[in-house]
Amino acid sequence: MTMGVVHGKGVVVSVDAKDLSVYGTSCEYELKADSHDVTTFGNDTKVFAGGLKESSMKIEGIYDDTETTGPRAVLEPLVGTIAEMIYKPEGASAGPTRTFDALCTTYTETAPVADMIKFSAQFQGSGAVATTDPP
């Protein structure tokens, strides 16, 4: 198996069982953990312990008014609700698949006068992220 750098053009991102990949231009997935200071007397440097994890996802792309499956039709109704997020950074047939429930916190449309309308949506992970790698 060849390992190396991976181009972003093949990213697959699906929200609520709707594949939004062809509208997407940028994805930002983050997995982080709380950090707890457990430094005690006698230490010369701080000591930390990991806490609860949390995930988030931001999707940006080109606005499209396709009914039912376009980004506006899919994302705008999801604000304030939890939907399943599937994110495959290396494409449909390679690399990890990350699946998690996510609360859609923001849907944004940006309309510049001299360019296409863009959309973005931000999600807060709700619960664990399941990561599976292809065999």
Add this chain to the structure above:
Amino acid sequence: MRLTEIMDHLALACGEIDGLRVTPYPENRVNPPQAMVSYPRRYSYDESFGNGTEDVEISVVVFVGGRDAGAVRDALGQYVDGIGGTSIKQAIESHITTVWDIAHVMDAEFIIATVAGVEYQSAMFRVRVLGKGK
């Protein structure tokens, strides 16, 4: 999108203007008033994931002739107007097709073009075409 279809449909759109001859590709002869679709300056793939969007910048050049400078100006001006029955911008942006999602006439540049040794006053319209990559 397909390049040949983009060029054909730009020509079809311009062909809706009465009296304007159109050619869906560059050629080495001009019979003004004539609109000629050029090859793209840029054909960009992968504008969204999975090559979902392609972004093409392509030019349409309109050549005019006339008895004198005033006639040339009047002939060219009608095509450069942003709206109206002879507007290149209106003709292209109102053209309904499944070949692209959107075509936007961004600007026009005025040039003296030499074709087969003959100079023509012309306007080069820069058109941005976006559509599905697959």
